Amino acid sequence: DVKVTQSSRYLVKRTGEKVFLECVQDMDHENMFWYRQDPGLGLRLIYFSYDVKMKEKGDIPEGYSVSREKKERFSLILESASTNQTSMYLCASSHRGYNSPLHFGNGTRLTVT
């Protein structure tokens, strides 16, 4: 079974702090994704990586950056957290190919105060 592990289930941070969200997958997937999920808005793509050190901006990249130094690990960085970044963050991975399913982690609920 594919396992996608997000380092924290819950995080509380203060405005202006630098925040790191970590994601690790164990199935040698080429693709990794960061989404945020807000009520009524569905999942929105923040960043996508299709290979080590490669990244693409998604629909809402402002205020975020990512790092993929190893194939199994994809990090999301909030350079200076703001209250409007309070949300559920979901990491996912998949094999290359548009018919491959996304495998999600269980999410990190981030609260910025």
Added chain:
Amino acid sequence: KNQVEQSPQSLIILEGKNCTLQCNYTVSPFSNLRWYKQDTGRGPVSLTIMTFSENTKSNGRYTATLDADTKQSSLHITASQLSDSASYICVVSSPYSSASKIIFGSGTRLSIRP
């Protein structure tokens, strides 16, 4: 604009009853449509995938249909169980490798009452 719309937003039914969730999309070109189930506090899990040539596909008590002409899909749940309480998300993909071509609906929240 590529969009995926789901209805209803939420639904409450009694245990043992059947229900049908709807998904309409305007994504073009079309590659496939997936239904995901998201339990509370968990990430979404893929239930089924529909490609252009498929009309119906079953996965246990879940049956998905696809009408590629009208760009509509449905997910039918038979003999509902308490464990079916979850959000169901319709996701449509285009035949490109870019992740931006994966379009999510905002989901239907299903509650099963005993």
